[in-house]
Amino acid sequence: MRLRPAFTMLELIFVIVIMGIIGKFGVEFLAQAYRNFISSTINNTLQANSANAVEFIASRLQYRIKDSIIARTGETTTFTPLADASGETFVVLEWVSSDIDNFRATTTPNWSGIIDLDAGNANLLVSPATNTTDINSTIFALSHGNSGVNDAALYFIGSNQDIDGYGWNGTALADQNGSVMHPIKQGTNANEFVPRNGATNATNSFTGVNVYEYYQLTWTANAVVMENYNAGTKMGDLVFYYDYQPWNGEMFYTAGQNIKKFTIMENVSTFQAMAIGSIVKIQLCTKSDLMIEETYSLCKEKTIF
Structure with a gap:
């Protein structure tokens, strides 16, 4: 009886090469599928969160006293009518509701x-x-x-x-x-x-x-404020203030007045507002740095009459 090897050396090399190619593309396929999943998840999260934030702010601005809206550069008594405010230094949007x-x-x-x-x-x-x-x-x-x-x-x-x-x-x-x-x-x-x-x-x-x-x-003014801004990540938190009365001498940052606040959205890169007459336009931009060597960002905007 004559015995023959199951594979010749050439056949064995061929099989190894084929398996290597399949393995390589399989790993790349899985990696790409994972990246697509992460991108989709980030996109859906940012889309939903930013849309909710813009709608929340717009719903409050809808009932503003139209001529009361101002902007500030921070916790200061200095203010500028929104129609005259331009540039990235304004981080506070405020109005009487x-x-x-x-x-x-x-x-x-x-x-x-x-x-x-x-x-x-x-x-x-x-x-x-x-x-x-x-x-x-x-x-x-x-x-x-x-x-x-x-x-x-x-x-x-x-x-x-x-x-x-x-x-x-x-x-x-x-x-x-x-x-x-x-x-x-x-x-x-x-x-x-x-x-x-x-x-x-x-x-x-x-x-x-x-x-x-x-x-x-x-009975209250409202303020939307960019807080906890990180110059490294270029992101901060958008915070909403209410239950304070400017006509009584109160500011949104007045201590000891039990003024209410809560975070509208985290990881906000920019929040801007502009006024043309009695019309207000707001824009919110957010981003995520979860993906390695890549930044995903998007913006939402809305016009309030």
Whole structure:
């Protein structure tokens, strides 16, 4: 009986070469599939997070008092109207928000937005179909017990639009004259607004003030701030502030006032806003450096009327 080898040396070399080629392409295929999976995951995450962040900010800006919007370069009393703000040094977007929660209420609005010009006087204003008791309860709940209707202010639609009249410089509005925001508190009756000093809360007067028939009620300003910016990674956190009253002398960074804040989004590379007339456009850019030797980034933007 003659024995023959299963493979000749040439056949063995051929098999090894073929297996090596298959193995090489198999590993490359798996590596590429893994990279595609990582890229897809990063893209989906950034797309979802950035879209949610932009929608959140836009939904708040939708109910802004349109002429109140400003920008800052940081925790400073210096401010610039958004229409005049340009460049990358502005990291704070700030505005006064109309109290949409009380205006919507449950079945009927808690404040009507109308002043009866014949029923009031310099010491109080009468707003038909307004219930300051219900307003106070809603604000108390939304602020977790930190604010109420006696911290609120009125904005008369059609009145003076001076950007210095909102209290953005950190000084409380002690005088109703010359102010855009008018600090108020509850009157004896539920439909009454009494003027007050924003610094002391003492009653003052609407004497000399042009009172308009239509108003908006507000109890808080809002701020979107870029924080914890890392110059190395060029990323930071976008943080939302609320439950503070500039007309009472408060700033978004005022200590000891129980001002609320939460992070809207992490790993934000840039956040910019611009205003053309009463229209605001925001842009948010985010990125991820999870992929080796590669950076994945995208931007979302939205226009708010």
